Each structure stands twice: as structure tokens, then as C-alpha cells.
Amino acid sequence: MLVAYLLLAVVTSGAVFCFRNRTATLLSISLFLVGQTVLTVYAFCHLNERDCTYFTFDSLGVILSSVLTILSFATFYHSYLYLGRQSDNKRNKSIYYAALIMLSASLNGAYFAEHLGTLWSFIEATTLCVAVLIYHDRTNHALEATWKYVFICSIGLAVALVAILCISIASSKEGVSDLNLSTIIAHAQGMDTIWIKITFILAMAGFSAKMGLFPLYAVCVDAHTVAPAPISAFISTTLMNVGFLGIYRMYCIVAQTDALPWANKVLMIAGIFSMSLAAVQLLKVKHFKRMFAFSSMEHMGIVVLALSAGGIGYYAAIFHIVLHSFAKAGLFYQIGQVCSVYHSYVIKETGNYMKLNPLGSIVVILTFISVTAIPPSGLFISEFMMFKSLFAGRHYFVAIVALFLLTIILYVIGKRLMHLLYYKGEGVATLEPVKLNNYETFSQFVLLGLIFYLGANPPVFLTDLITGATAILK
Amino acid sequence: MNVLGFVLAIISSLLIPGIITITKAKMSGKKGPGVFQPLFDIARLIRKGNVYSTTTSVIFQIGPIIYFASVVVALLFVPFGQYKGLLSFDADFVFFAYLLGIGKFMMIISAMDTGSGFEGMGANREALYSMLVEPIFFILMGSLALLTHYSSFYDLFVHIHYDSYLTYLIAALGVYLLLQIAMVENSRLPIDDPKTHLELTMIHEVMVLDNSGFDMGLINLATGLKFALYGGLIANFIFPVEWSLYAQIVVFIMVNLLFAVAVGLMESFRARNKLAKNPKWILMLSSISLIVFLCVIEITQKLL
Amino acid sequence: MAFTLIILLELTLLYLAFTERVKRFIFILMVQGLLLFGIAYLHLKQVNTLEFTFIVTETILIKGLLVPIFLNRLRKKNNLERLAHSKLPSFVSILAISAAIAFGFLLSEKIHDNDLQSKFFSASIAAIITGIYFVIIHRNIFTHVIGYLIIQNGVFLLSLAVGNEFPLIVNTAILLDIFVGVLVLGIFVNRVGERFEEMHIDELAQLKD
Numbered sequence: 001m002l003v004a005y006l007l008l009a010v011v012t013s014g015a016v017f018c019f020r021n022r023t024a025t026l027l028s029i030s031l032f033l034v035g036q037t038v039l040t041v042y043a044f045c046h047l048n049e050r051d052c053t054y055f056t057f058d059s060l061g062v063i064l065s066s067v068l069t070i071l072s073f074a075t076f077y078h079s080y081l082y083l084g085r086q087s088d089n090k091r092n093k094s095i096y097y098a099a100l101i102m103l104s105a106s107l108n109g110a111y112f113a114e115h116l117g118t119l120w121s122f123i124e125a126t127t128l129c130v131a132v133l134i135y136h137d138r139t140n141h142a143l144e145a146t147w148k149y150v151f152i153c154s155i156g157l158a159v160a161l162v163a164i165l166c167i168s169i170a171s172s173k174e175g176v177s178d179l180n181l182s183t184i185i186a187h188a189q190g191m192d193t194i195w196i197k198i199t200f201i202l203a204m205a206g207f208s209a210k211m212g213l214f215p216l217y218a219v220c221v222d223a224h225t226v227a228p229a230p231i232s233a234f235i236s237t238t239l240m241n242v243g244f245l246g247i248y249r250m251y252c253i254v255a256q257t258d259a260l261p262w263a264n265k266v267l268m269i270a271g272i273f274s275m276s277l278a279a280v281q282l283l284k285v286k287h288f289k290r291m292f293a294f295s296s297m298e299h300m301g302i303v304v305l306a307l308s309a310g311g312i313g314y315y316a317a318i319f320h321i322v323l324h325s326f327a328k329a330g331l332f333y334q335i336g337q338v339c340s341v342y343h344s345y346v347i348k349e350t351g352n353y354m355k356l357n358p359l360g361s362i363v364v365i366l367t368f369i370s371v372t373a374i375p376p377s378g379l380f381i382s383e384f385m386m387f388k389s390l391f392a393g394r395h396y397f398v399a400i401v402a403l404f405l406l407t408i409i410l411y412v413i414g415k416r417l418m419h420l421l422y423y424k425g426e427g428v429a430t431l432e433p434v435k436l437n438n439y440e441t442f443s444q445f446v447l448l449g450l451i452f453y454l455g456a457n458p459p460v461f462l463t464d465l466i467t468g469a470t471a472i473l474k
Numbered sequence: 475m476n477v478l479g480f481v482l483a484i485i486s487s488l489l490i491p492g493i494i495t496i497t498k499a500k501m502s503g504k505k506g507p508g509v510f511q512p513l514f515d516i517a518r519l520i521r522k523g524n525v526y527s528t529t530t531s532v533i534f535q536i537g538p539i540i541y542f543a544s545v546v547v548a549l550l551f552v553p554f555g556q557y558k559g560l561l562s563f564d565a566d567f568v569f570f571a572y573l574l575g576i577g578k579f580m581m582i583i584s585a586m587d588t589g590s591g592f593e594g595m596g597a598n599r600e601a602l603y604s605m606l607v608e609p610i611f612f613i614l615m616g617s618l619a620l621l622t623h624y625s626s627f628y629d630l631f632v633h634i635h636y637d638s639y640l641t642y643l644i645a646a647l648g649v650y651l652l653l654q655i656a657m658v659e660n661s662r663l664p665i666d667d668p669k670t671h672l673e674l675t676m677i678h679e680v681m682v683l684d685n686s687g688f689d690m691g692l693i694n695l696a697t698g699l700k701f702a703l704y705g706g707l708i709a710n711f712i713f714p715v716e717w718s719l720y721a722q723i724v725v726f727i728m729v730n731l732l733f734a735v736a737v738g739l740m741e742s743f744r745a746r747n748k749l750a751k752n753p754k755w756i757l758m759l760s761s762i763s764l765i766v767f768l769c770v771i772e773i774t775q776k777l778l
Numbered sequence: 779m780a781f782t783l784i785i786l787l788e789l790t791l792l793y794l795a796f797t798e799r800v801k802r803f804i805f806i807l808m809v810q811g812l813l814l815f816g817i818a819y820l821h822l823k824q825v826n827t828l829e830f831t832f833i834v835t836e837t838i839l840i841k842g843l844l845v846p847i848f849l850n851r852l853r854k855k856n857n858l859e860r861l862a863h864s865k866l867p868s869f870v871s872i873l874a875i876s877a878a879i880a881f882g883f884l885l886s887e888k889i890h891d892n893d894l895q896s897k898f899f900s901a902s903i904a905a906i907i908t909g910i911y912f913v914i915i916h917r918n919i920f921t922h923v924i925g926y927l928i929i930q931n932g933v934f935l936l937s938l939a940v941g942n943e944f945p946l947i948v949n950t951a952i953l954l955d956i957f958v959g960v961l962v963l964g965i966f967v968n969r970v971g972e973r974f975e976e977m978h979i980d981e982l983a984q985l986k987d
Contacts, residue, residue: 054948117948124955128962135966143973144982147966151922154959155913158929161952162906165933168940179944222985284987639782754869758796761876765788768883772781772897 001042002055002112008035009105013098020094029076032101039108040069044461047468056114056182059468063318064111064245067325068238070450072104074443078230078333081440085340096136100234103129110242116164116179119249120157123210123242127153130235134227145222152219153209160206160246163199167253170195181249185472188256196259203250204266211243212236212297213304214273221281224293229336232289236296236332237325244303244321251307255473267308268398274301275405282412288335288345291416292328295371298409299324305402306386313389314470319458320382323451327370327379330447334363337441338420341434347416351423356433359441361421366448368417372410378455479554479706482723486730487549487702488513491694493731497738512694519691527684529589537584538689544577545696545703552706553628555722556715565625567615571608574659577696578604585681592673596680599749603665603677606756607658613763614651617644617770631710640769647766649708653736654759656704660697662737664755667746675749701737705730780820784901787813787935788879791908794928795871800858803924804849810931811842817898821938832946836934836953845927845960852920852964856971861918871915878907898939905932917979919970923963930956 212220492509499506661678815837882903886896909929
């Protein structure tokens with residue numbers, strides 16, 4: 001099934017790239033989206049089954065793939081609008097769509113990868129696809145960010161490959177001859193702890209470039225700053241999720257051994273460092289997308305903190321990843337609209353959004369509530385669970401520091417967004433309301449609705465999937 | 475028979491400078507002087523009397539003689555195939571190195587003795603490079619000692635057995651290193667160019683700027699002897715001790731000849747390093763000697 | 779024999795620290811590709827056509843030929859001749875790389891594992907450290923690409939040191955990824971060369987708060 005899907009992706013992206021006309025592009029994209037949906041449904045129906053030797057439809061993969069499917073619908077739609085607002089360069093457009101299709105396909109490949117080598121090669125493929133997308137604007141800034149992203153991610157992933165080779169050394173000593181995750185996890189208990197520790201620290205450092213976590217976070221932030229708004233939305237969610245997936249897979253292996261408390265400590269340090277760096281950077285940030293990029297970093301910090309706390313934290317981590325994806329995507333899509341009003345992402349040049357685009361302002365307020373985890377939103381639930389697990393694990397100090405950092409972040413983001421909504425000073429007072437596409441805003445409401453719905457009343461299949469994904473850790 | 479090696483070394487020391495000159499001339503398309511031309515030059519110098527500056531002391535006068543003597547004595551240690559050198563005892567390579575060190579020290583202080591700024595500069599550089607080159611020699615010899623469990627030149631070279639690819643590699647790297655040490659010790663390319671005419675970039679030539687006549691002749695002779703010294707060590711490295719005496723004589727002469735030609739070729743085809751690059755270059759040689767050491771550890775498994 | 783080749787590989791690493799000419803960097807990458815072929819070939823337990831073809835493609839064709847040719851074209855196009863290490867005095871890099879080699883050696887001795895070919899391990903550690911060191915000290919992005927390739931060579935050696943091998947198809951996927959990655963990096967190096975006056979990392983520091 002997955003091979004068929006990948007073939008479909010290659011064919012459709014090839015078609016988009018070659019034909020370069022409206023009909024063919026629309027047709028190919030719809031075909032791909034159908035294929036994407038079918039794959040997700042198929043995977044859900046064949047949960048925990050092997051597919052094409054190197055893939056497994058496991059619970060975490062299905063969750064992330066569903067998120068990807070929902071977001072890819074929204075992203076293609078917003079990209080269509082975004083590119084419509086931009087100059088009419090057919091070549092760039094076709095490259096954009098083709099790369100986006102390939103990116104989604106390689107993300108799916110990574111989500112479902114069972115063999116560690118496959119996992120690695122699909123993650124590396126996402127780096128290469130996303131390079132084209134970040135470079136879409138062809139500006140000096142775009143060039144800088146792309147270069148840094150591709151280069152640092154390649155280095156990081158080379159380190160991650162070393163980690164995979166280390167786990168291979170450890171597992172071959174246990175008589176494991178393949179590198180399938182399930183086999184390695186099954187045999188992990190007897191493996192040499194030193195090798196497991198080396199593996200985990202290297203994988204953590206390597207995949208942190210993708211996840212936007214502490215050691216190599218900077219490139220992710222730059223990439224989110226300069227990419228087109230729909231791409232920022234897509235990569236600050238699905239692409240960061242793939243980094244999380246990489247770390248999580250390694251964590252599942254470590255969790256079977258005695259190195260677990262050590263790994264928890266590593267994760268906790270990475271999480272706290274990510275959060276504090278994000279908070280410090282947020283204080284001086286001047287650019288909306290950069291601000292949200294740091295907010296993503298902070299959320300990833302929360303996720304690994306939840307992971308390190310254990311217990312209910314495992315559930316919280318995955319739940320948080322899902323909800324954060326929807327919230328951050330909605331926010332970035334809306335920022336795209338904000339940019340079409342002010343023609344700038346710089347915070348100082350905006351204001352009075354409430355008057356200029358009331359419907360959009362409601363989205364901004366709702367996403368603000370979501371990303372800062374204010375109660376009715378679902379992210380409050382997951383963060384609450386995270387703190388609960390931290391306190392239960394007697395990590396009082398870490399929990400208090402995290403709470404303090406969250407307060408700073410809440411203050412900064414609130415202040416900046418209130419400036420956007422209500423500031424009526426010079427420069428913005430003369431702006432006329434812009435006619436915007438209401439359907440565009442509506443699609444963001446759908447995503448926001450999902451956050452509130454999933455938070456308040458998570459459907460049984462979702463909780464089952466999350467429980468299934470964390471079952472291996474208990 | 476121990477004298478044979480010494481005699482051969484002396485003969486080749488007299489010929490090596492000429493061969494180098496000829497090779498360089500041929501490579502640059504010139505006719506070049508005869509092989510013995512450097513010898514004639516030295517003979518001419520030796521016939522002349524010395525001129526000493528009034529500011530110099532006795533150190534300046536004895537410096538070149540001690541230098542020459544130290545090189546000659548060092549030559550006594552070089553073994554020849556299955557025959558020991560005229561002098562040989564355990565750990566004689568340390569003695570060998572410091573004997574050369576004494577000579578160099580005397581040259582350096584005699585250069586300082588003249589009180590000339592240029593000579594002080596040359597002496598400074600020469601001291602720096604000799605200091606940097608010392609670890610290379612010791613690591614190389616120490617590695618061989620570890621490999622063979624012996625510590626005199628004779629035993630080291632007699633007991634090396636080339637039985638694996640790794641030992642071939644060690645031999646190749648050892649020969650390369652000795653070649654380069656010879657180049658550094660003799661202040662030849664790529665460290666220093668004997669043909670250079672700018673005092674600011676000279677090293678050895680500027681150090682001996684005040685020496686003349688007999689002293690200068692001795693210094694030039696010592697240069698040839700030093701080449702023969704390292705040529706002899708390289709020859710010992712290469713040829714197996716089991717060969718017959720005549721074969722060994724031929725090989726010894728061939729190796730020295732090749733050594734001279736190699737030096738000539740190297741000097742014809744490469745540019746001189748920038749001065750600032752020299753320490754880096756010598757340091758790289760010491761890193762290579764470190765690799766030799768690691769190879770030896772790998773063979774002997776001593777570290778475990 | 780394999781160990782001799784590994785020692786030669788370590789010598790190329792040392793030379794990399796010494797030289798400053800871009801041409802030499804590329805030449806060294808080529809030599810390393812050929813050495814890796816020798817090492818991988820000697821490491822093969824039985825010669826199987828498919829695996830042999832794969833190794834030839836990976837080492838000689840890609841690492842030894844295509845990538846150096848590509849880099850050389852890049853070098854000519856951007857007039858790169860000499861790249862001095864600007865951050866540190868040059869002999870520090872020789873010391874650092876010697877230390878890396880010694881460290882790799884000591885580490886492999888310390889682990890001394892039967893499954894693990896400690897010789898491969900030592901050289902691969904040295905190569906990876908050298909690559910990372912290169913990326914850190916050099917300020918030119920072209921050299922960063924070379925550092926990346928050295929890291930990849932180290933990873934390739936490490937994959938030989940590891941007992942159980944990847945399936946061929948996964949290996950091919952990894953190889954393809956790395957190759958395309960180098961191409962993409964090269965294309966961006968070119969773009970930076972066109973857009974900015976120098977390929978200096980300091981030019982690429984505009985994105986900040």
C-alpha cells in the first residue's frame with residue numbers, strides 16, 4: 001500500500017512539475033490528496049500490520065499521518081490562495097506544488113517506517129524537499145535560511161545515522177540481525193547500556209535539528225521565519241512532528257533498558273533549555289513568524305518534558321503534539337492573511353486588526369488562547385496533564401521553572417497579539433479594511449474547532465490510538 | 475668490516491651535494507657543473523684563511539669545528555647491514571640525536587656571538603625548526619624500538635621484519651619521515667631554500683653569513699655528511715640484512731644516489747613554504763610519526 | 779591490508795588540515811572515495827555481484843568521481859582558490875586532527891569489541907570528528923560542504939564496522955539521499971556565490987532579532 005502511495009506521490013508531483021497548467025495541477029493535487037486520505041484510512045483499518053516489509057501502520061504513525069492529512073488539505077488550499085496573491089511565475093508555482101507533494105509523501109514514509117534505515121532516509125528526504133519550499137521567495141533571507149536549514153539538518157541527520165549504526169552495534173551483540181524497530185525493542189532489555197546511551201544522545205542531538213529542540217534549534221526558527229506562510233504552518237507542525245517521531249522511536253528503545261532514568265534526564269534538560277531559550281528570545285522578537293517559531297520551540301520543549309516525566313506524561317506528549325499541530329497551523333495561516341493586509345510581518349507595522357478584519361481577529365484571539373494553553377482550549381488539558389506528571393514524578397523544581405517560563409511566554413505573545421489587534425497609532429489608522437476570502441478564514445475555524453473539540457471530548461478512537469502508541473513504554 | 479659502512483658513508487657524503495646540483499640543473503634544462511664541483515668549492519674554501527670579526531669571541535671560532543666533529547661522530551653510529559656502526563650501544567639513537575643537537579647548538583651560539591641581527595634571526599629560526607623536528611625523530615625511533623624490543627640503531631634495523639602490509643606502511647612512512655627530517659636538518663626545501671638571496675627569508679644561510687674560509691668549508695662538508703647520515707639510515711631501513719655483502723654495498727650506494735636524486739627532484743619541483751607555514755609543516759610530520767606509533771601499537775597490541 | 783588503507787585514510791585527514799587549496803580538498807575527497815572502495819571491497823565476505831556493484835557505485839562512482847567533479851565545477855565557477863582557516867592558527871587544526879585520530883584509536887582499543895571491527899571504528903570516529911571540526915573552524919560554506927562529505931565518509935566506514943548490514947534497498951535509499959543532498963547543497967553554494975560577494979558564513983547572518 002505504501003509503495004503504491006509513494007508511487008502516486010512521485011507521479012503526481014512529476015505531473016505538476018512537467019505540465020505546469022492549472023487543470024493538470026489541480027487534478028494531480030486532488031489525486032494526491034485522495035491518495036493521502038485513502039492511505040490514512042487504510043492504515044487506521046490495518047492498525048499494527050506490516051506493510052511492504054519496511055513499514056508498519058503503528059498507532060503513532062496513524063495519529064501523525066491523520067494530522068498530516070488534515071493539514072495537507074488546509075495547506076494546499078492556503079498555498080493556492082497564497083500563490084494566487086503572489087506574482088504569476090508558473091515555474092516557481094509548479095516547483096512549489098511538486099515539492100509540497102513530495103514533502104507530504106516523505107513525511108508519511110517516515111511516520112510509518114519500521115526499519116530504522118528507512119526512517120532515516122525518509123527524514124533526510126523531507127529535508128531536501130523542504131529546502132525548495134523554504135527557498136520559494138528567492139530572497140537573500142530565504143537563501144540564508146535555506147542554506148542553514150539544509151546544511152545543519154544534513155549534519156544533524158548524519159549524526160542521527162551514527163546513532164542508528166550504534167544501535168545496530170548494540171543489537172547485533174544481542175543476535176538481532178535486522179534493524180526493525182519491533183525486533184530491537186523486543187531485544188532491547190539485554191543490550192549494553194553504554195551503546196544505548198550513546199545512541200540516544202546522538203539521536204537526540206541529530207533529530208533536534210528537525211524537531212526544533214535545544215541543541216540545534218536555530219535553523220528551524222530561521223526556516224519558519226522566511227518560508228511562505230502556508231509552508232511555515234506545514235513545517236512547524238508536521239515536520240517538527242517527524243523530529244519528535246525520531247526521538248520517540250529511540251526513546252521507546254531506551255525505555256526498555258536501565259538507561260531510562262538517564263534518558264529522562266537528558267530529555268528534561270533539552271526541554272527546559274528549549275523553553276528558556278524560547279522565552280528569552282521571545283522577549284526581543286520583532287517579527288510575527290519568528291515569534292511563532294519560538295513558540296513552536298517552546299511547545300516542543302513541553303512535549304519532551306512531558307515525555308521525560310513519564311506516566312500520564314506519555315499520553316500528554318502525544319496529545320499535545322496533535323493539538324499543537326492544529327493550533328500552530330491555524331495561527332500561521334492567519335498570519336498569512338495578516339501579511340496580506342499589512343504587507344509585512346514586522347510587529348511594529350501592524351495594528352488595529354480588529355477593525356480591518358474582524359473575522360480574522362477572532363481567529364487570532366482563539367489561536368492565542370490555544371497556543372498559550374488558556375483553559376477552554378485543548379492544549380490546556382495536555383499541558384495540565386504534563387504538569388501533573390511532573391509533580392507526580394517529584395520534579396517540583398523543573399515544573400516550577402516551566403510554569404514560570406510559560407508565564408513569560410504568555411505575557412509576550414499576549415502583548416504582541418494585542419498590539420496587532422487593538423493598536424491604533426500612526427501608520428495603521430489610515431489603512432482601509434481589505435476584502436479577504438471568507439472561506440480561507442473558515443478553514444482556520446475548522447482547525448480551531450478541532451482543538452476545542454478534541455480537548456473537551458476526545459473521541460474514543462483517538463484515545464485508543466494514543467494509548468496504543470504509549471503502550472510500549474509501560 | 476664495521477669501517478666499511480663509515481667509508482661508504484664518507485664517499486657518498488662527498489658525492490651527494492654534486493648529484494643534487496646536477497639533478498637540479500638537468501631538471502631546469504641547464505648543463506650543470508660536474509659532480510665534483512661542490513668538492514672543488516670546499517677545497518678552495520679550506521685553502522683560504524679565516525677572517526674573524528673583531529666583535530666575535532672564541533665561541534665563534536670553535537663553533538664550526540665542533541659542529542663538524544659532532545656530525546662525524548654521529549656518522550660513526552650509522553650501522554651498515556649486518557655490521558654494527560663503529561660505535562653502538564643501547565639507546566644510542568638518543569645519543570645520536572643529541573650529538574647533532576650539540577653541533578647545532580654550537581652553530582647557534584656562534585651565530586649569536588657575532589652580534590649581527592640577521593644571524594640572530596637565522597639562529598632563532600634554525601633553533602625553532604630543530605626543536606620541532608626532534609619529536610618526529612624520537613617518536614619514529616621509539617616506535618621502532620617498541621616494535622623490535624631493541625634500542626640501538628643496529629638492533630632496530632636488524633630486527634625489523636617486513637611480514638605484513640602494516641610493516642610495509644611503517645617502512646614507507648619511516649623512509650618518508652627520515653627524508654623530510656634530513657631536509658629540515660639541512661635547511662633545504664620546503665623549509666628553507668639554499669639559493670635564496672634575501673636575508674629576511676633565509677634560515678641556515680643567514681646563520682652562517684659571517685663564517686668564511688676554512689670554517690665555511692667545514693660547514694659545507696658537514697652538510698654533505700648530514701645527508702649521508704640520513705641516507706645511511708634510510709638505506710638501513712630498506713635493505714634486508716640477509717643479503718650478501720656486495721649486494722649490500724650496491725644497495726647502499728644506490729639508496730644514497732637515489733636519495734640525492736630525490737632531494738634534487740623535490741627541490742626542482744616544489745616551491746618553498748611560506749615562513750609562517752613551516753611550523754605547521756613540521757607539525758604535520760610529527761602527526762605522521764604519531765600514526766606510525768599507532769600502527770606499531772596496533773601490531774604489538776601493547777596498549778591492552 | 780584493510781588496516782593499511784585505513785591508515786592512509788587517516789593520513790588524508792591530516793593532509794586536509796595542512797592544505798589550504800580548494801583543489802587539494804577535492805582531490806583528497808577523491809582519494810578517500812577510492813580508499814573507501816578498497817576498504818569496503820576487502821571487507822566483503824563473499825563477492826556477490828549485486829553488493830559489489832553497489833560498493834563500486836557508492837565509493838568509486840559517487841564518492842570518488844561524481845561528487846569531486848561536481849565540486850570542481852563549483853570551484854571553477856566561483857573562483858575558489860585558497861581558503862585559509864581564519865578562526866584559529868593553522869597548526870591547531872593539525873593538532874586537533876592528530877588528537878582526533880589518537881582519540882578514535884584509544885576509544886576503539888577501550889571498547890575492544892569482537893563484533894566491532896575496532897580498526898574501522900577508530901578511523902570513522904576520526905573522520906567524523908575531523909568533519910565536524912572542519913565545519914566549525916572554516917568560515918566558508920564551500921568548505922562546509924567538504925566537511926559534510928568527510929563526515930559522510932566517516933559514517934560509511936562506521937557502517938562497515940557494524941556487524942549487521944542494512945538491506946540493499948535501504949542502503950540505496952540512504953545513498954541516494956546523501957547524493958541528492960550534496961547536489962542540493964552544491965546548488966545552494968552556487969546561489970550564495972552568485973548572490974553574495976563572498977561565500978563567507980558572516981554574510982549569512984542577517985536573520986536575527
